[in-house]
Amino acid sequence: MEGTESWGLRHAHDPTVVRGDDGTYYMFSTDAAAVQEHIPSGVHIRTSEDLVTWRFLGTAVDGVPRPAREWSGAKGLWAPEVVRWPGGQWHMYYSASTFGSNTSAIGLAVAPRPAGPWEDRGVILATSSGESTQNAIDAAVTFDRDGEPWLTYGSFFSGIYTLRLDPASGRPAKEGDAGALIARRHPSVEGAIEGAFILYRREEDRYVLFTSYDSLFSTYNIRVAVAEHIEGPYRDLNGTLMTDLEAQPTSVGTKILGSYGFDGDTAWSAPGHNSVLVDGEGEQSDYYMVHHVRFAEDPQQHMAQLRRLFFTEAGWPVVSPQPFAGHEAEALDAPESLAGMWRVVKLEPSSAAVAHAIPMEVTAPAEVVAGKEYDGAPVPVRLDVAGTELDAVVFASWDWSRERSVLSFSGFSADGIAWFGTKGD
Template identity: 35%
Template sequence: MLRRKVVVPIVIAVSILIIGGLTLFLTNSNQNGVALNENQYPSPPPKTLNEKINPDIINSESEWTTNNTHDAEIIKVDDWYYTFSTDYMVAGTPSPGIQIRKSKDMINWSFVGRVFSSVSTEAAEWTKGGNTFWAPDVIEMNGTFYLYYSVSGFGTRNSYIGLATSTSIEGPWEDQGAVVKTQEEDNKTVNAIDPGIIIDKEGNPWMTYGSYFGGIFIVELDKSTGKLKSPEEEGTLIAQRKNNDYEIEGPAIMYNDDTEMYYLTLSYGWLEDTYNVRVARSANIEGPYLDYNDKNMVDLTEGSFDTGTKIVGAYAFNNDTGWLGTGHNGLIQDGDKYYITHNARAGEDLYWSHLHVREIIWTEDGWPVVSPERYAGIPEKSTEELTEKNIIGEWEYLTLSRIDDAMATSTNLTLFENGKINEKDGKDYWERSSSNTIKLYWHDNEAPDNYWVDTVTVLPQWDWENWKPTLVFTGLNEEGTAVWGKKISNEIGK
């Protein structure tokens, strides 16, 4: 891009002020020297990415970035990350075709285009009028990219999962027809939507799919064709809820070599507001999948919201309207790091749906938890130098209740130098158990040994609400409830 030479000195001057101000914050925000160094935090993302609502870009796809993203699945090809997502557009009718975006860093996303220009005649006729694509997933296998997609008649089991293939991740794509089809009058249980593809530890492909119409199933695929290995089988039921009033959909599975476990993620709640992500795990690809409290994901006896370990849900920190509809996730392993993508709708206007990417952190007992802040990059330097003095100060704290799917809001949390929480002489206390792990002890006479315990990992992140670097924590309490924290001041009472 050409720039006029006359503006260069101004740009340089402004850049110096910004960089200088950021450095001053990072190194001098606490006179006791407890802030980390500048290169121990992620770099500031572009400010424009923090715009939740921007009517000026509604009809300009090149400016959508994370806007209008729904049900995105993610794949890395060479040095690029790609997402494939549902046809969606705020304040308008979306063009059918499966949206494609790409990024070098999972922060700055550009719109590539669409896989198709219309739903196939076969899919439209089978679904009795389905005219847009839902919830795609894509994998690379046999030197070919396999793209799985859904077409459905909304609110029915008239559904169709199809397959397209290409030798290039950006296409062109060739439609290979149906993988599995369901209709209201058939003798199947499953609903053919929301395909999630995984290659098991032996190298065999599987598809998990389904919804609250019948639950979530997993079925093996033919490695040579990408379609069902046994065409007449709907697979094994691995998750369900009491009835159709209890939403469940959007399954995905990842495998962790360190724990030798498969992790099933799926979404509960309504996509516009209470959407949230739950997780369960199994040593076997076909289950059974158990949550943190050893509840089987197919168990209907309780029929409550208290099955599945919630790791992402609607939330709001201070100084922000928060995010709703935080569900339908994708998963990616990149080297030794794991990430989750999911929808997020603006707290002030739930029709604006964005792509969120967050880092996954693994607990000491092998459960995935999620950063309370969106991904903004990896710091240049590790946080091995994290000390107790870094942790002392004022925080925001929230819990993602498994029972209540309404928006979680934060409360104030003070961590004192003497190890106490909120009151210098109170019974609640905290301690550091490793270089980046702390435990919060909450006194309760009815708790085991009189204390409930949160075990959380501390990490440096970008504070999107206050637009500055900060420390956050994420973890689980003894009951498997996710807890999030964000540091807002290094000095007590500031």
């Protein structure tokens, strides 16, 4: 389509990425630019061979399918979730709504492959203003420890819900089931929670809930919590329930990504609505957080990003401070010492401002040999960052401001605050 050739990852909102049987990666996203001339309405698809360079392919469905459009009045589709279904088909769960309304619908389309053709199967879950407390948008699918599918959804209003799906049809296992409430926010912040995604981690045999807080236009940030069961209860790193309305609203959920900037590089604001790509099998899997973000200097411009996702020794997810540049680009030329000056960002949970990197000294506690050299493979480690001890992971990344491969880290202090940084002053 005219005007899309140079997009790359620009205009992609609410992204999710899957890998087809042919090895091609497919990104599905909200049709964020559909209002522009020559830009089609419907779920947008991009393809990539390396997760770095992306090409606009077209749309998965032609506009808003009639059942969803008639129910919601939607002009475009939001937040597609695409997942390989048992038996070989692919399922797409799309959202149809209008801004600020919970007269919304989640629909289902199926295809033999990510590139399509996609066949609409109609609305599977609907909510109505004045009747429903939930909001039927922002679908995400998780297969639990027994291989059973669950649909997690919700935005603002009464919070985030999850319900069991029928493995054969992909529809709710119990007709009319709205699901269990697993996360919510206090009315004082207008219930600002959405874009949930649940990842089952077999290594810890528990579920990791990702959610986005606050305004998608300016103050979005990503929080996590964990649970032993998919229906919860979910608690953050400090043990606070994700349904707690008594705690200070900004203190609930462990913030792992917010607005930040490194000197000499683009400052990013409002990262949010993430999904997780698990690329590979078992212990050899690579994890990527897929999300959209805005340019701090021009918030009207937004794009999708992928960044490496790791797990600390305690099993908590952390993300790279640097967007993914490709494994070859990120590989270190030679092992590097851990100790030295790093540019470090502290992601304060209570702050919505852009957190700028500050030069800080990083040393190794007694249990790690000071000056140990790392080859760039992800390594869980205890770090001392200017006197603060972190449960962290060290790994190789690409420093976009210095244009070189470097060491980075990401981790948590004992009070549940996330820190990340890149080596070099």
